[in-house]
Amino acid sequence: MFLVPFFRLDDLGGFIHRVVQAQAWIGTCVVLLIGLLAVRLLGQGWALAVAAATALSPHLIVYVPYLLSETLYSLAFLIFVAFLAVGLTTAVPWRRTAFLSLAGLALGLTCLVRPTLDQLVWILLTAALLLPQFRRQWPAIVIFLLGFLTVMAPWWARTSQIPGNGQSHAMAITLHQGSYPDLMRDGDPATFGYPYRGDPVSPAAESSVPAALRNIASKFHEHPWQMSRWYLIGKPIQLFAWNEQSGWMDLFEYPVLRSPWLKSPGLIVLTSIMKGVHPVIILLALAGTLLAFVPAAARGLPLPADAMVGLRVAAFVHAYFLLVHLAALPLSRYSVPFRPLTYLMAAYGLMCLGALVGRWRERSRPAEVPS
Known part of the structure; x- marks a missing residue:
């Protein structure tokens, strides 16, 4: 649907050029939006750092010329998070209702680009039922759900009419494909990235979700430590890895004939810097995601209560993605659209770390003896 306005049968070269131009503008909007959201949640100084990290991210930039969904999905995803965070931090009832309805619509559109978040609405509704402060907000909750269903119901109706194209089948496939430790079959490097290809158990394991779960359970039974390490440590490392497992030359998803990222000294230095700090950013983001739900971690931070609610919304969505x-x-390609939110949570993690160091230095300072 996104590509249709740019397509002309007699001008395929112009078609690609127009799409790339549009995605460049979309990428600019991503930087602007994450900056505005960070201003609301963290303050101007930290927002500048988050926006700068997003603007300088080599992965977010090199995906712009590809006819892939990463750039569009990143914007749609951020619009949803922004509407949801603003809606839940707004005290005025009609504004809360308006923003939550927009959040529902935005979530539906985001799921049409990629289905990663399609279960999030039901988790949010369950949380709303369990949290007393949300039980009085049924009108807003219903409007959020209606906004989501307005977009998704026609798609579900269309999909239900296509034999063999059910969501459960797609879920079974991705569950099975993610069950190979280190993305290799039996430790064979030749199968890296695509271990499920040629595996005789794949057709049966991918036939249904119960079949996929049974296959995973049998792997845990046969190799408990290896599978536990893979799911708890190996998968997060692969998901946030700098190199794309099936990519080319660190940054690129597919080979390119030429690129300034391969020749420009400035961009090569920028890539080296971003690659060097990438593990630190990821660790800070994971810490920030956890600490957003620990009230004591925010002690001493100059953040109002509504900003903390918004940060918990961002952290919740980031945790769901993980x-x-x-x-x-x-x-790791799947983590690229979420990178702006990762930078936001890393900034919060760094804020908490700074506050912790400040409290430690305050406690370790010798007490003044009155003269």
Whole structure:
């Protein structure tokens, strides 16, 4: 649907050029939106750092010329998070209702681009039922759900009419494909990235979700430590890896004939810097995601209560993204659209670390003896 306005049969070269131009503008909007969201949640100084990291991210930039969904999905995803965070931090009832309805619509559109978040609405509704402060917000909750269903119901109706194209079958495939430790079959490097190809058990394991789960359970029974290490440690490492498992030259998903990222000294230095700090950013983001739900971690931070609610919304969505890919196929390409949110959570993690160091220094300072 996104590509249709740019397509002309008699001008395929112009078609690609127009799409790339549109995606460049979309990438600019991603930087602007994450900056505005970070201003609301973290303040101007930290927002500048988050926006700069997003603007300088080599992965987010090199995906712009590809006819792939990463760039569009990143914008749609951020629009949803922004509407949801603003809706849940707005005290005015009609504004909360308006923003949550927009969040529902945005979530539906995001799921049409990629289905990664299609179960999130039901998790949010369950959380709303369990949290007392949300039980009085049924009108807003219903409007959020209606916004989501307005977009998704026609798609579900269309999909239900296509034999063999059910969501459960796709889920079975991704569960099975993500069950190979280190993305290799029996430790064979030749199968790296595509261990399920040629595996005789794949057709049966991918036939249904119960079959996929039984196959995974049998692997845990046969190799408990290896599978536990893979799901708890190996998968997060692969998901946030700098190199794309099936990519080319660190950054690129597919080979390119030429690129300034391969020749420009400035861009090569930038890539080296971003690659060097990447593990630190990921660790800070994971810490920030966890600490957003620990009230004591925010002690001493100059953040109002509504900002903390918004940060917990961002952390919840970031945690959902991580947990989904712990169960599914953890290709690092899938983490690229979420990178702006990762930078946001890393900034919060760094804020908490700074506050912790400040409290430690305060406690370790010798007490002044009155003269």
